Amino acid sequence: MIHVSDIRKYERCETLLWRTHHEPQPFFPFVHPSASISELAVRYFGLTDYYEGKPGDDAARALQALAKEDVLVNPRFEAQGVRIKVTLMRRGIHGFHVYFGYRSCYPHESEAQVIADHLSILHALQIEVEDVSILCLNADYVRRESLDVSSLLLVSDRLFNQKNRLRHTIRELCEPLLRPLEDIAAACQKCLAADVCPSSQRKGECTRGGRCRYFDACFPQALPDDSILYLQQSAHKLQMYAEGITRLQDVDPQRVEGFRFQYAQIAAARNGGLAIDRPALRQWLQDVIVYPITYLDFEWDTYAVPPYEGMRPYDVLCFQYSMDIEPNPQSALIHREFLGEEDCRITFLEQLLKDLPPEGVILVYNMEGAEKLRLRQLAKQFPAYAKRLEAVAARMADLSLLFSAGIVHHIRMHGMYSLKTLLPIFSAYSYQDLDISFGMDAVRQYREMKRCSKQERRVIRRQLLTYCGMDTYAEYVLLHALIALAKEKEADRPE
Structure with a gap:
């Protein structure tokens, strides 16, 4: 069974998906481990009577809980070959209020596709969704002597744009992104079933937002000190490299953005x-x-x-x-x-x-x-x-x-x-x-x-x-x- 997070890895890079499952690396959280967002959500809403899902649960348990429970915390569902976990669901008049939790301050609109895929699975299971919200940390909260969860968390039906402002609703962002997931789940399964890792081709996603943790495994060859692949903030280095321009001293000046650091790299090579x-x-x-x-x-x-x-x-x-x-x-x-x-x-x-x-x-x-x-x-x-x-x-x-x-x-x-x-x-x-x-x-x-x-x-x-x-x-x-x-x-x- 494919987890919805596997789809995100696959769409970024097939190699990333395969290596994550076949060559797992130990994870160390950059942020100090503390209460999970679901634990905070329980305290925020003052919940005492609810169904709580656990890792490895049979998805049938959550479906059974839907029929008799008004609140579900971390339920697991499966459909179309994809497994999902929802932070919190609360029964409303016309369906469930669904909450997606983030232990961050600014869940951005880039999360819309992942949320849409969750909603696609709920729709496939004929689970009525009345509204959709995010639960995240309030960046303006200042702790006093004790932790005030009611002020620590922010609940919103919108996601943050790149300027960290709440603008578009989750519904309007997700509506055009809803899709059937059978085909992409099958593609993920095929990737994972391969005996050898898919071949890697270096692209912008390998270093965008930080170097991929499998970068060295995918590209183990030692590069010469003057390799053009070291050129920073360059949108054209991969294309130049493919054209045979492999050294910094041979860079096409018309395809250099003009940052001083870039020119220092080229000058050092020359x-x-x-x-x-x-x-x-x-x-x-x-x-x-x-x-x-x-x-x-x-x-x-x-x-x-x-x-x-x-x-x-x-x-x-x-x-x-x-x-x-x-x-x-x-x-x-x-x-x-x-x-x-x-x-x-x-x-x-x-x-x-x-x-x-x-x-x-x-x-x-x-x-x-x-x-x-x-x-x-x-x-x-x-x-x-x-x-x-x-x-x-x-x-x-x-x-x-x-x-x-x-x-x-x-x-x-x-x-x-x-x-x-x-x-x-x-x-x-x-x-x-x-x-x-x-x-x-x-x-x-x-x-x-x-x-x-x-x-x-x-x-x-x-x-x-x-x-x-x-x-x-x-x-x-x-x-x-x-x-x-x-x-x-x-x-x-x-x-």
Whole structure:
């Protein structure tokens, strides 16, 4: 039996559907696990007497419950070779009120086809639907001492457009998308029954909205550093590649969108591997670098359902920071660090304010979407600290801008500019030998630490401190590599 989610995978990529079933990968949620949307819906409506479906249920159970129950939570239905689960159904006068739950704040109109396929199955089973709504998290909700589910959830008969505004009704969006599903279910079954994975052809969907988790399995070949397939934000690279234009240095300039990062990639490929706008680099260093330099990095966990007072849906909780202070170019680094547990926000920010030098630049990496945003969230949650936190944010400078703006680019970056990518290019250091080497690994271990023995907790704490400390040390190493490059004459440029 095909699940409706399989249809979505199939329509994106047959290979994705096949690999998901035959080569499953462990799933780790980016968002902290908490109450499901169906659990929240039960509390929202104050439900006490209802049928509740379970994974693996025979679909006949839900059909039997329809005849005698007024409320169904997570019922499973099957028709036309497709299985569905509905978050909530409540009996009305002329049929059921059907609710589709999302543990997100803005279910977009792109969800209309999936909802329409659910409705097609209900229609095939002759289940009358009186109206259709979504249940999602209210982005404006601010938690007080206890969780108020009646304010946390938003119920609407509309979906959000790309500007996160409720506009078109679910009914009007879904009506033209209703379809019989027998043929596509049969196509999915045929795909899954194949003994070998369908052949893959690289297309925009492979990286749109983030790289597919099976990308490396589909395209395992190592590409040369100057491959045109690394060209970022390009709508034409796949077509050029198919035409035989495979190297960045041979790109057709008429088919380049004109982003500075793209031109930096092409310039690096044509210039022995490294492209530097030295005047811009020197100006940035002159404008930004004020001693003492503080290298700073945070680690945090994301919560869909706010666990503590003052938090909103999808706020984060900073549980760790690393800080390396360079008093002057001749001094050794001074290291400070913090690692808390549970609601450690006040302790985190008080220790941070205590550890930071009163002056000098605070150097971070990708600050607008990370450390600076975190400080502003904390300032909203704790207004008494707002002025001091805003002053800290005002001293921050973003080291990543030199790379994202194309001021410095090396073809070994392969179109990326994370610290983990850059460090082995511009130094002899790497994250590879660390027990924790990625941010989500840190989050996973942080969550696991709460369930471990004391001995295991000590090991994880040491690993977390080492990982976060590597981030700030990487900032230090990278800055000094850039300072050295800025001092070089054009003729001394490394190959």
